[in-house]
Amino acid sequence: MKQLFSIFLISFIGFSLQAQDAKKAKELLDQVSAKVKSYDNIVIDFKYSLNNPKERINQESNGNVALQGNLYHLNFMGVTKIFDGKKVFTIVPEDEEVTQENFDANDEKAVTPNKMLTFFTSGYKYSWDIPQNVKGRKIQFVKLTPTAAKDARKEILVGIDTQTKNIYTVIEVGKNGTRTTLTVNSFKTNQPLSKNHFTFTKSKYPNYYINKLD
Numbered sequence: 001m002k003q004l005f006s007i008f009l010i011s012f013i014g015f016s017l018q019a020q021d022a023k024k025a026k027e028l029l030d031q032v033s034a035k036v037k038s039y040d041n042i043v044i045d046f047k048y049s050l051n052n053p054k055e056r057i058n059q060e061s062n063g064n065v066a067l068q069g070n071l072y073h074l075n076f077m078g079v080t081k082i083f084d085g086k087k088v089f090t091i092v093p094e095d096e097e098v099t100q101e102n103f104d105a106n107d108e109k110a111v112t113p114n115k116m117l118t119f120f121t122s123g124y125k126y127s128w129d130i131p132q133n134v135k136g137r138k139i140q141f142v143k144l145t146p147t148a149a150k151d152a153r154k155e156i157l158v159g160i161d162t163q164t165k166n167i168y169t170v171i172e173v174g175k176n177g178t179r180t181t182l183t184v185n186s187f188k189t190n191q192p193l194s195k196n197h198f199t200f201t202k203s204k205y206p207n208y209y210i211n212k213l214d
Contacts, residue, residue, distance in 0.1 A: 021126075022126045022127055022128075025129075026126045028140065029120050029158070029160075032158075032160055032166070033120075035164075035165045036166075039189040040068065040190045041066060041067060041068040041190060041193055042067045042068075043064070043065075043186075043189075043191050043193075044065050044184055044186065045062070045063075045064045045184075045185045046062070046064065046183060046185060047060065047181075047185055048060070048061050048062070048076070048180070048181070048183075049180065049181045049183075050180050051180075052176070052177055054176075054177050055178075061076065061077050062185075063076035064076075066191075066197060066198075068193070068198060070085065071083055071085055071198040072198070073197055073198055078093065078094060082199070082200050084198050084199050085103075087101065087103060087200075088100075088101050091205065096205075096207055097208060097211060098200070098205060098210050100200075100210060100211065100212045100213065100214065101212075101213040102213075120142075120144055120156075120158060123148065124144040124145060124156070125147060127142070128140075128142065128143075129141035129157060137161055138161070138162045139159045139161060139168050140162050141157050141158065141159050141160075142157070142158045143156070143157055144158065152174055152176070153172050153174055153175070154173045154174060154175045155172075157173075158171075164187075166184070168184055169181060169182065169183045169184065170182045
């Protein structure tokens with residue numbers, strides 16, 4: 001009877017600690033989400049890496065993105081994407097081509113850079129992970145486990161600067177062994193952006209082919 005009680009007590013304590021960790025992790029993520037929504041705009045310089053040892057893939061790229069509400073201006077891997085609130089413009093200088101398409105706000109699969117900063121609000125189980133010291137900054141990691149069985153990701157680790165409550169890094173680990181890492185090199189807020197920063201200006205691309213998909 002004593003042994004049974006001990007097993008029950010250990011299990012109860014373990015479950016309670018897991019629940020506390022999950023609550024603590026969710027509270028930190030909620031603080032991050034609230035902080036993101038409080039800014040007029042955000043400008044980020046980042047590094048993106050993709051690694052899959054099995055397929056011998058190891059790639060690194062740098063990029064930058066400006067966010068204002070749902071509007072964005074993204075430069076990544078030689079391609080520029082601009083969302084003006086209604087249409088998405090993908091500019092490919094190598095091909096001298098611009099693709100124009102409508103944005104469907106009701107499409108749950110539609111991805112915007114803005115969602116990358118608040119993607120964790122639902123669809124995951126949360127747990128408190130390890131802290132790290134990065135150049136004098138305390139980065140607290142939170143582990144997210146997707147609740148959807150069909151999700152190709154095994155887990156996501158979100159590293160958060162505990163002082164600023166801004167995301168420092170996001171690491172996605174796929175079920176197939178693929179590991180992608182996005183690291184923020186520079187995180188600036190409330191910048192003096194031009195009025196046309198989130199507008200596609202056709203005159204800047206006089207010789208480009210405009211491919212309208214809408």
